[in-house]
Amino acid sequence: MTTSPTRALAAGTHTVEIDGLVQRYHVHGTGPVCVAHSGGPGIDWEYLRMPELERYLTVVYPEPVGSGASERLPSHPHGYTRARYSRFLEALTEHLGLPRVHLLGHSHGGFVAQYHALRRPEQVAGVILYESAPLTGPEHAAEAMRLVESFAERNAGHPELPEVLAAFQAIPAISDDAQMTAVVRGLVPAYLADYWGREREFAPMRASVRGNHISGLDENLVPEVIDDRADLGSLTVPTLVVVGRHDVVCGVRWAEELHRRIPGSQLLVLEQSGHFGHIEEPEAFSRAVTDFVTATLHTTA
DSSP: OOOOHHHHTSSEEEEEEETTEEEEEEEEESSSEEEEEOOTTTBOGGGGOOHHHHTTSEEEEEOOTTSTTSOOOTTTTSOOOHHHHHHHHHHHHHHHTOSOEEEEEETHHHHHHHHHHHHOGGGEEEEEEESOOSBOSHHHHHHHHHHHHHHHHHTTTOTTHHHHHHHHHHGGGOOSHHHHHHHHHHHHHHHSTTTGGGHHHHHHHHHHOOBOOOOSBOTTSOBOOOBOTTTGGGOOSOEEEEEETTOSSSOHHHHHHHHHHSTTOEEEEETTOSSOHHHHSHHHHHHHHHHHHHHHHHHHO
């Protein structure tokens, strides 16, 4: 990894070899550097493009190992743990030639971002936990089920509602990339605050989003269950927690808990958004993230 910082951060698409695997990443925008880790795991990075934010920040979008055009682990579709993703973030930051970067993690990427900020705080100037949560497992699943039921009640009678609910039921049976993509596209109406009211605007994203099947098991086929509650009080990195009021996956309950547990954190609730506030309320989202990055640059300089 001998690429100069200037070349590594030039606008466009790049590759970097990390631990024998090639990871692709994309650079857009101008200003302070923010690495944006997408979710899923396995969802292709394009859904997380934030053109409004790119007006103020240089956004680096990795294609996390195992997704998109980045290479797969020998154990694929297993082994994609937070420790593995954190290792790739560590190496990417070194490759960019910067002592610290701001780190934005969306959805599962938020779980990765908080893990990385807890373990490599010296690399992180500030972290944006965007639709994240302090834990996974039965409690998280029960809350998601409650929110999906509320979504179904609000949209009772809509002709596409059965298709969306069927996509949720299909999640446990996903076993290949085609199934993953079909399920993700099926879920999109539930992931937005008002998909059917703004369908003309959001349909292109739904049609283009893609995903790779990643099992959620480690190399030994053991599920990676997350519970950061005991550790979040020791998070020293400046933190902004962002959540959409209508998110059914990592809802307001979890954002408020992250905010309570992380010392000095800030909380932004996007009132007209679901899981994709950068698409639903791009100006409010961009303004909050830019203000946070600018403020933390001043306080950590």
